Structure formats: C-alpha cells, structure tokens
Amino acid sequence: MATQSTPQRVEHQLTDKGYVPVYTTAVVEQPWASYSSQDHAVWAQLFERQQQVLVGRASDEFLAAQRAMHMSPDRIPKFDDLNRVLRAHTGWELVGVEGLLPELTFFDHLANRRFPVTWWIRRADQIDYLSEPDLFHDLFGHVPLLMNPVFADYMQAYGRGGVKAHGINPEALVHLTRLYWYTVEFGLIRQADGLRIYGSGIVSSKSESIHCLESNAPNRIGFDLERIMRTRYRIDTFQKTYFVIDSFEQLMQATTPDFTPIYERLARQDSIPAGEVLPDDRVFNRGTGEGWLADGDV
Numbered sequence: 001m002a003t004q005s006t007p008q009r010v011e012h013q014l015t016d017k018g019y020v021p022v023y024t025t026a027v028v029e030q031p032w033a034s035y036s037s038q039d040h041a042v043w044a045q046l047f048e049r050q051q052q053v054l055v056g057r058a059s060d061e062f063l064a065a066q067r068a069m070h071m072s073p074d075r076i077p078k079f080d081d082l083n084r085v086l087r088a089h090t091g092w093e094l095v096g097v098e099g100l101l102p103e104l105t106f107f108d109h110l111a112n113r114r115f116p117v118t119w120w121i122r123r124a125d126q127i128d129y130l131s132e133p134d135l136f137h138d139l140f141g142h143v144p145l146l147m148n149p150v151f152a153d154y155m156q157a158y159g160r161g162g163v164k165a166h167g168i169n170p171e172a173l174v175h176l177t178r179l180y181w182y183t184v185e186f187g188l189i190r191q192a193d194g195l196r197i198y199g200s201g202i203v204s205s206k207s208e209s210i211h212c213l214e215s216n217a218p219n220r221i222g223f224d225l226e227r228i229m230r231t232r233y234r235i236d237t238f239q240k241t242y243f244v245i246d247s248f249e250q251l252m253q254a255t256t257p258d259f260t261p262i263y264e265r266l267a268r269q270d271s272i273p274a275g276e277v278l279p280d281d282r283v284f285n286r287g288t289g290e291g292w293l294a295d296g297d298v
C-alpha cells in the first residue's frame with residue numbers, strides 16, 4: 001500500500017514571512033504509481049465539489065478549456081496524458097516540481113512554455129485550506145487556461161517579463177508579482193451575462209469562488225495595469241479587491257508595452273492598500289469591508 005504522498009522538503013528558511021519551506025528547483029517525474037488511494041480520493045472529492053461550484057461562476061473560456069482537456073474527475077491525471085493535449089493546442093507542457101520555486105526559476109519555466117506543477121496533493125484534512133500550491137491548485141486551477149491561445153501567450157510573456165524584471169531590481173518584481181496575483185491567481189472577467197472567474201486561486205477554492213462574486217465585502221474594480229501593480233494584496237484571507245478584465249485580449253494588449261518606464265514611474269509612487277477604492281477607479285462594487293482584517297497586506 002503506497003503511503004500518503006508527502007513533499008520532499010529540502011529545508012525551512014527564515015524570511016520576512018517567517019520560516020518558509022524551500023524546495024529543490026529540480027524538475028521531478030510525476031510519481032503516478034505511488035499515489036495512494038487517499039490521494040486519488042482527495043482529487044476526486046475536490047474536482048467534484050469545484051465542478052459544481054463553478055457552474056455559472058467560472059468564465060466560459062475556463063469551462064471550455066477544461067472540457068477540452070478531458071481531465072479525469074475520479075483519479076489524479078497523468079502529466080504525460082495532459083502534455084500530449086496541451087502541447088498540441090498551445091505548445092505548453094507541465095513539469096513536476098516539489099513546490100514553490102525561486103522566482104527566477106519560476107519565470108524561466110513560464111518563458112519557455114513550461115508550467116511547474118507540484119507533484120503532491122493535499123491531505124484530506126487540508127481540503128478547505130492550504131498555505132501553498134499543491135497539485136490540485138496547479139492542475140485544476142492553472143492548467144486548463146493554458147489551452148486558451150491568448151492566455152497561453154500571456155503566461156509566456158509574463159514569464160519573459162519576470163526574467164526581465166528580475167534583472168532590473170527587486171521593486172520591479174514586487175510590482176510585477178502583484179499583476180500575476182490580481183490576474184492569473186485572482187482575476188475576474190466581464191461577460192454579457194455578468195462577472196465570471198478566471199483566476200486559479202479562486203477556481204481552486206470553493207469558498208472564494210462564491211465569495212468573490214456574491215459577497216458585498218470586496219471591491220470589484222475594472223482592470224487598470226498600473227493601478228494593479230501599485231496595489232497590495234492578501235495571502236492569508238479572501239482578497240479585499242478583485243480586478244475585472246473585459247477579455248484576455250485586453251490583458252494581452254495592456255501588457256505588451258515595455259514595462260521599463262512603468263517600473264520607473266511606479267518607483268516614485270506609493271503602494272495602495274488592498275482594500276482602498278480610488279476616485280478614478282471603474283467601480284463595479286464598492287465593498288463594505290465586512291470581515292476585513294486591519295493589517296496583513298503584502
């Protein structure tokens with residue numbers, strides 16, 4: 001009987017966020033044969049639950065991409081099977097990793113159309129909350145949209161931008177990471193029939209899939225590149241603000257220009273607290289702020 005899959009943590013490193021696990025940057029084969037029956041059961045339970053929550057909440061593009069991937073709901077998919085489909089559609093491929101990677105390693109993967117997917121899945125007692133990306137977050141949350149040609153291009157361009165920003169200065173990376181956070185992880189998109197989810201951090205969370213669209217607590221504000229790059233975010237609670245794009249084409253066009261002058265301009269401006277609404281914001285919802293914690297913005 002295979003044991004519960006556990007990540008091979010290399011060590012813990014003391015950072016400004018306290019002790020964080022540091023993983024090897026190595027690409028690892030997916031140990032598919034060693035997944036336990038509990039691992040597959042956790043996948044099936046999360047997949048089934050999220051499928052139900054996302055009807056009427058996930059964007060049309062996300063649902064179409066997910067259908068095209070033919071991911072099995074009842075056991076952990078094989079990276080090799082998904083790679084055959086993904087490569088044929090947009091040239092992307094999944095690579096197995098132990099967990100969070102150093103930023104430059106992460107960006108370099110994206111720049112080469114490789115998406116790093118954590119090989120282990122959370123335990124049954126972590127179903128509702130996990131502090132770091134596991135296989136379910138990466139595979140169910142991030143992988144489907146890599147089937148969408150425009151979003152696939154955006155993700156590669158983002159990776160190239162990350163490598164570039166890493167060579168500029170740490171502040172540029174902070175500004176760029178916020179863009180990732182408020183689009184790839186927690187982005188909303190406007191459809192004719194209402195706001196919908198495309199961010200991976202949301203689609204892999206039952207509670208946030210409901211909260212982000214239906215609670216009055218958070219702000220919902222129209223996409224504005226530099227506004228987003230100035231805005232701090234939360235890593236331990238629901239987002240205080242969600243940003244809304246009109247289309248992936250809008251996202252692609254907004255991020256095509258050279259960011260170098262943008263980083264220079266942003267360096268002279270203050271960051272914006274996660275829950276703030278500015279006079280020029282295109283406000284879809286002005287949040288009540290109910291349940292917000294006072295501090296903790298990153």
Ligand SMILES: C[C@H](O)[C@H](O)[C@H]1CNc2nc(N)[nH]c(=O)c2N1
Nearest residue numbers: 099100101102103106116177180
């Ligand atoms: C974009 C930003 O650097 C972000 O924190 C990166 C860092 N390293 C990562 N490493 C992995 N494996 N997966 C991720 O999503 C990220 N995110």
Ligand SMILES: N[C@@H](Cc1ccccc1)C(=O)O
Nearest residue numbers: 157158161255256257258259
């Ligand atoms: N155009 C950005 C790179 C980028 C592309 C797509 C998304 C985010 C950033 C730059 O010059 O740095």
Ligand SMILES: [Fe+2]
Nearest residue numbers: 133185200201
């Ligand atoms: Fe993620």
